[in-house]
Amino acid sequence: MTTEMSLQTADAMIRITDLHKHYGMLEAIRGLSLEVRQGDVFFVIGPSGCGKSTLLRCINLLEEPTSGTVQVGDDIMRFGKGHRMPSGRVLSRYRTHIGMVFQQFDLFPHMTAIENVMEGPTVVKRMPRHEARSLASELLAKVGLSDKEKVYPRHLSGGQAQRVAIARALAMQPRVMLFDEVTSALDPELVGEVLEVMRKLAEEGTTMVVVTHEMGFASEVGDRLCFMDSGLIIEEGKVADILARPENPRTQAFLARFHDTAEALRA
Amino acid sequence: MSYVPDFTVVYMSTACEICGPLAWLNAAGVTLAYAVGTIVGGLIIGVICGVILLFPLYYGLPMLVYGYVQFFRCTPLLVQIVWFFYALPMVGNAVGLGINMPAWMAAGLGLTLYMGAFSSEIFRAGIMSIDRGQWQAARALGMTYLQLMRRIILPQASRRMVPPFVNQSVLQLKNTSLLYVVAVPDLMYTSSVMTAFTYRPLEVYTFVALLYFLMLYPMTVFSKRLESRVDN
Numbered sequence: 001m002t003t004e005m006s007l008q009t010a011d012a013m014i015r016i017t018d019l020h021k022h023y024g025m026l027e028a029i030r031g032l033s034l035e036v037r038q039g040d041v042f043f044v045i046g047p048s049g050c051g052k053s054t055l056l057r058c059i060n061l062l063e064e065p066t067s068g069t070v071q072v073g074d075d076i077m078r079f080g081k082g083h084r085m086p087s088g089r090v091l092s093r094y095r096t097h098i099g100m101v102f103q104q105f106d107l108f109p110h111m112t113a114i115e116n117v118m119e120g121p122t123v124v125k126r127m128p129r130h131e132a133r134s135l136a137s138e139l140l141a142k143v144g145l146s147d148k149e150k151v152y153p154r155h156l157s158g159g160q161a162q163r164v165a166i167a168r169a170l171a172m173q174p175r176v177m178l179f180d181e182v183t184s185a186l187d188p189e190l191v192g193e194v195l196e197v198m199r200k201l202a203e204e205g206t207t208m209v210v211v212t213h214e215m216g217f218a219s220e221v222g223d224r225l226c227f228m229d230s231g232l233i234i235e236e237g238k239v240a241d242i243l244a245r246p247e248n249p250r251t252q253a254f255l256a257r258f259h260d261t262a263e264a265l266r267a
Numbered sequence: 268m269s270y271v272p273d274f275t276v277v278y279m280s281t282a283c284e285i286c287g288p289l290a291w292l293n294a295a296g297v298t299l300a301y302a303v304g305t306i307v308g309g310l311i312i313g314v315i316c317g318v319i320l321l322f323p324l325y326y327g328l329p330m331l332v333y334g335y336v337q338f339f340r341c342t343p344l345l346v347q348i349v350w351f352f353y354a355l356p357m358v359g360n361a362v363g364l365g366i367n368m369p370a371w372m373a374a375g376l377g378l379t380l381y382m383g384a385f386s387s388e389i390f391r392a393g394i395m396s397i398d399r400g401q402w403q404a405a406r407a408l409g410m411t412y413l414q415l416m417r418r419i420i421l422p423q424a425s426r427r428m429v430p431p432f433v434n435q436s437v438l439q440l441k442n443t444s445l446l447y448v449v450a451v452p453d454l455m456y457t458s459s460v461m462t463a464f465t466y467r468p469l470e471v472y473t474f475v476a477l478l479y480f481l482m483l484y485p486m487t488v489f490s491k492r493l494e495s496r497v498d499n
Contacts (some may be wrong), residue, residue: 062403088411096409106400110422120408123418165404172408 013038013176014059015206019068020080021054021231028054030231032068036176036224039205043239044216046228047254052211055228056178059209060098061091072098073175096124099169100178103185105161107153113164114140114149120172122153139167143197159190163197170201177201179210182206215258219243227251276465277474278382294457295478301375301453302440308379309439310432313386320391332387339384344377346444351377358469378442385435393428394420433490437483444479454478 014036015244021029021113023249029051036042044052057063059070067080077086077096086094107116117136121127127135143163153161162182169177179198183191195217212218218225222239227248235248246252278288316332323329339347355373397420405415446454458475462468 006466060407062406091413092409092414093404094409095407098407100407102400102404104409106398108401108404108419110426119418123414124409166410174488234432 006040010134011038011072012036013040014042014109014209015069015071016055016059017069017071019055019058019070020066021051021053021058021063022066027231029058029065032231032233034226034233034236036207036209038207040223041202041206041208041210041221043222043225044209044211044228045215045225045254046234047166048226051231052228053180053184056100056124056180056209056211059108059176059178060100062100063087079107087148092124096120096172096176099172099174101162101165101169101182103181105153105158105165105185107156107161107165107168109153112150112152113145113156116153116164117167117171120168124172135149136167136171139170140164142170142200143167144193157190158186159193162186162194166194166197166201175207177208179208179212181211181213213258223254227254229254270469272470273467274470274474276467277461277470278397290457290461291454294452294454296329297444297451297481298440298455299482301378301443301446302436303450305375305378305443306436306439309382309393311384312379312383313323313388313390316383316387317390320387321394328487335380335383336387339381340388344381344442345448347381348374349448357388370449371451374446374451378439378446381442382435382439384430387428389428390429392431393424396427397423424480430490430494433486433493437486437490440483440486 012035014034016032016034019029019034020027020030032051032055032187034055044055054063058065059072061070061077064085065079069079072075072094075097077094079085085091107113108119114133117139118129118132118200121132121135122129137146137149140149143166145160145163145167148160148164150158153164155166156164158240166177166182170182182198183194186194191214198208198210198217199221210218211220219239224237225239225242227242227250228234229244229250235242235246235251242251242262245256246255278291316336319328319332351373352370355376359479379462401419401423402415405419427497443453444455447459450456454475458471459468462471465471
């Protein structure tokens with residue numbers, strides 16, 4: 001295990017300390033600590049069921065942690081004995097600083113693409129509609145969908161829908177973006193256009209936490225990477241270091257499977 | 268000897284004081300009033316009960332509502348109407364508040380509660396049918412509970428609720444015919460009285476069936492239109 005995990009960095013944008021999440025008897029996350037610096041692109045990899053998604057959902061409190069501390073920017077949330085889940089209003093204010101993109105896009109089907117993007121700013125931030133509209137228009141242009149503003153989600157391809165979902169999250173101008181296996185539900189030929197948008201965000205210095213199985217993408221744009229297994233971070237460090245020279249046997253075994261697949265495809 | 272139908276009795280008979288065209292108009296009015304009244308009342312009860320079932324704040328309350336819904340879904344409407352007709356005036360007297368509920372109101376209350384039970388299920392199912400992803404996407408944007416209900420869940424759920432609500436309303440209007448057992452002068456009751464005087468059941472009931480059909484057919488067409496609009 002690398003020693004950097006316990007290092008306290010001053011410019012941490014996300015700081016998670018001793019996080020536990022239990023579902024009844026099942027311990028999905030078992031005392032996890034983690035720091036993501038401002039502007040970093042932080043990748044989370046691991047076998048299915050290892051707690052990657054739960055970790056993301058604990059960061060924006062879609063799941064209530066059983067115990068531990070979750071800090072994003074200057075918002076600190078404590079859980080466990082003596083602490084109660086914050087009220088709805090506090091929670092919603094906290095979440096406005098965190099954008100999240102989901103595997104299944106989850107666009108609002110009764111709204112057009114631009115209305116989806118405007119929804120957060122107008123309803124949550126009470127931004128005037130004309131302002132929200134120009135912001136949404138700008139963001140849709142950024143994800144390459146200017147021509148789809150008035151289109152309903154059911155007429156969008158998976159890749160387009162996911163790009164609208166990214167624009168929707170960006171519209172809240174969050175401090176942090178969370179990506180939960182955002183390309184897993186896409187046809188292979190549509191993965192590239194979504195990754196392209198994420199690459200652009202990374203280059204602009206957006207702080208991102210990305211759960212993915214796209215190792216190639218991780219090595220291209222990632223700053224740091226952690227490997228999770230059974231509710232814990234097994235190994236964490238620079239992306240290139242871990243992908244090339246994993247130290248922990250479990251990380252080695254997990255990555256070996258990816259390398260095998262990659263080689264099989266090349267052969 | 269073959270039977271010769273005589274439809275003139277339906278609107279011309281002077282055999283009884285309630286016979287004639289005016290009687291039908293009256294009866295249709297009673298049927299419609301009961302239908303509209305019990306549907307509206309039932310919808311209100313349904314929304315309230317549906318909310319209680321979906322978002323249980325106090326433990327006892329959802330149990331009570333669940334019991335009510337199941338009881339009314341699992342007993343025949345005819346039994347409920349007759350039961351309310353006898354029981355409610357008695358309860359009113361027994362409580363000693365001098366509440367003497369008239370029979371027509373008691374029977375109507377039975378119909379309303381029946382509609383309420385089914386409406387609450389339609390309402391609950393409509394909300395539950397919205398994908399979990401919609402809730403979490405709205406929450407992730409920072410919406411409060413009321414915002415996500417008003418902006419995201421209800422607009423989608425209400426579209427899905429329209430067809431089953433219309434369907435239940437059609438059933439409800441037909442079910443008002445059961446009120447005739449407690450002598451509410453609706454279409455069905457009027458028919459039975461008229462039959463008793465004229466001995467022309469075939470003509471009378473053919474006519475009343477036609478009347479029900481004419482009232483409901485436009486409603487089902489309207490419902491089909493709504494459905495296709497929801498699909499687009």
